[in-house]
Amino acid sequence: MPSPLSAASPPLVLRPGDVSRLTVWESPSFSGEIEVAPDGTLHHPRFNRVAVAGIPLDIVRARIITCLSDHQREPAVDIKPLARIVVSGEVRTPRVYLLPPETTVADAAVKAGSPTLTGHERQVALE
Incomplete structure (x- = not known):
């Protein structure tokens, strides 16, 4: 076999x-x-x-x-190695972050200052 x-x-x-x-x-x-x-x-x-x-x-x-x-x-x-991850949408500090590849969506959102007061975690985008 x-x-x-x-x-x-x-x-x-x-x-x-x-x-x-x-x-x-x-x-x-x-x-x-x-x-x-x-x-x-x-x-x-x-x-x-x-x-x-x-x-x-x-x-x-x-x-x-x-x-x-x-x-x-x-x-x-x-x-x-770090990955360039774009965190955008309803977060306090949207921008490109250098993060470990194993970073979760929640971790990236926290790094970006969490959702804004009017935002919701579903309005956060990662690229």
């Missing part, structure tokens, strides 16, 4: 223009929301030579750790 095809999704990769939340434990100056530059590197003074575009996140994390190894002993790094 033939084996079933693997339903595994391809690894998540970053592209130019994408933004990720980088956390370097015990080094807040290296942490923050960092954009992938047009040349495929990270738009950050410390990591501007680290190529990340089209590379799986576990390899990106390893490259950042290598880059930090001369500043920290055993650096602890977390990298999370």
Whole structure:
């Protein structure tokens, strides 16, 4: 009997223009929301030579750790891609937010200041 095809999704990769939340434990100056530059590197003074575009996140994390190894002993790094989510409609602060992909509609609405006094949660739109 033939084996079933693997339903595994391809690894998540970053592209130019994408933004990720980088956390370097015990080094807040290296942490923050960092954009992938047009040349495929990270738009950050410390990591501007680290190529990340089209590379799986576990390899990106390893490259950042290598880059930090001369500043920290055993650096602890977390990298999370952020999605651009447009929150509009009857919310207090409609705009584009950078949020983790697993963000729920309710979480996005709260981030946008919740529905206005005259609004209703069904009048909130996400794109």
